[in-house]
Amino acid sequence: MTTNLLDVAGVAVSPDHYIGGQRVASAQTFELHSPIDQRLLGHIGEGSAEHVDAAIRAAQAAFPAWSRMTAAERKPYLDRFAQEIGKRADDFCRLESNDAGVLLSRMRHGVVPRAMLNITWFAQHALELQDRPIDTEQAHHIVRHDPAGVVAIITPWNAPLMLSTWKLGPALAAGNTCVLKPPEWAPLTCSLLADAAHAAGLPPGVFNVVQGSGAGTGAKLVSDARIARVSFTGSVPTAKWIAQAAGANLVPCSLELGGKSPFIVLEDADIDNAAATGALMYRNAGQVCLAGTRFLVHEKIADRFVAAMRDYVERLVIGDPREESTEVGPIIHSRQVERVLGFVERAVAGGAQVLWGGERHPFGAQYVRPTMLTNLKQSDEIVQNEVFGPVLTLQTFASDDEAIELANGTDYGLGGVCYGETAHATEVAQSVRTGFIWVNSFGIRDLAAPFGGIKRSGVGREGGDWSFEFFCDIKDVVVPKKPFRASFSQR
Secondary structure (H helix, E strand, O other), X not given: OOOOOEEEOOEEEOOOEEEOOEEEOOOOEEEEEOOOOOOEEEEEEOOOHHHHHHHHHHHXXXXXXXXXXXXXXHHHHHHHHHHHHHHOHHHHHHHHHHHHOOOHHHHHHHHHHHHHHHHHHHHHHHHHOOOEEEEOOOEEEEEEEEEOOEEEEEOOOOOHHHHHHHHHHHHHHOOOEEEEEOOOOOOHHHHHHHHHHHHOOOOOOOEEEOOOOHHHHHHHHHOOOXXXXXXXXXXXXXXXXHHXXXXXOOOOEXXXXXXXXXXXXXXXXXXXXXXXXXXXXXHHHHOOOOOXXXXXXXXXXXXXXXXXXXXXXXXXXXXXXXXXXXXXXXXXXXXXXXXXXXXXHHHHHXXXXXXXXOOEOOOOOOOEOOXXXXXXXXXXXXXXXXXXXXXXXXXXXXXXXXXXXXXXXXXXXXXXXXXXXXXXXXXXXXXXXXXOOEEOOOOOOXXXXXXXXXXXXXEOOEOHHHHHHHHEEEEEEEEEOOOOOOOOOOO
């Protein structure tokens, strides 16, 4: 499989699409710059209508043979896919650190192992989706999970490798074929995924990658009537457009969207532990949808909590994400930097108080200091809208009921954190309207558990059986237990 290759941090990676088992170049390209120092990494192929059409046709052609395989027959392909990711672990780490600014240490110890698990876990779990019997007095029901067809997968720039494999794992294990549209600002690890799939021997057309912009390539992909499912992670405005485009063809969508999650600290919380966890909200420069970004702290402990968290924040190492010691790296793009700082400037102009941060960091043009704002009203823009940067807000409350009211007082409902005595925190957490919430912890995930949000934070759930419910057509084969005779009175 020959192609023009880029050299990014010593890693050879293709800037071209991957369609039907082959690399396909584009006449049109776009520039890709590193968020670390804005250097040009290369020119990436821009997918045209012809590229999207070719990818869908390749996926359609591969679907009959791939879907007819049993889960057990598909599993060796997927296990080899994961193994090939592992063989390229260092390359994946260096690429995503350079084009997305993700911490190299986080890639090595968290993201790449999780990406491999995303593939192997769902391949194994698919074995449990054998025909499920339901016996009734009248009939024997065989409930089948049939592959839906060609799946469109669109992933965001904050976690391209992890989120691509999180969707590819169940989609491929269920017997679908896929067209992946990587994030325009961070496409390189998705391109390397195609190399891993090719080396693993996935049949041509089972997995395709078409690069480009959301408004161009992505729009052409999700509006195509040949697509059977759309799985998207990203912003609310983009999701609304995708839902409308896919809805015209009655195509089901799974939408994992933004967050404005509460981080509740009750009066009986372990203040130091809560503060240490609070500092984690700045990881990946705050570009994490499930982070708790709205701190709601009991008024009696607010001063002590602020002092403790300030101490942890001041110890954060801000710098080059390729260095092992770095804990906070750059923001993905100059446009995102301006967006983040614009939120801060407008909040301060409206009366917000800066507890720390609130400005650029001298390390580089796309670095913003970890920031905490207070003296805010619930109706303030920065309390209500997702910033997606290293900016947090702090409000106080006097009672559990007030904390719950504040926690539920936005249009988002993705995640949450609640610190306090375990029984007390659990009781409060159960009243917070959100897709998931961690009690005295953060970031604990299990692939068998459901993941997703409510309200503007999304539609549908991913993980375990929930992923397969989305990526499959559920069919009931009904076999009567007694001889059946047709009757006009039969209902």
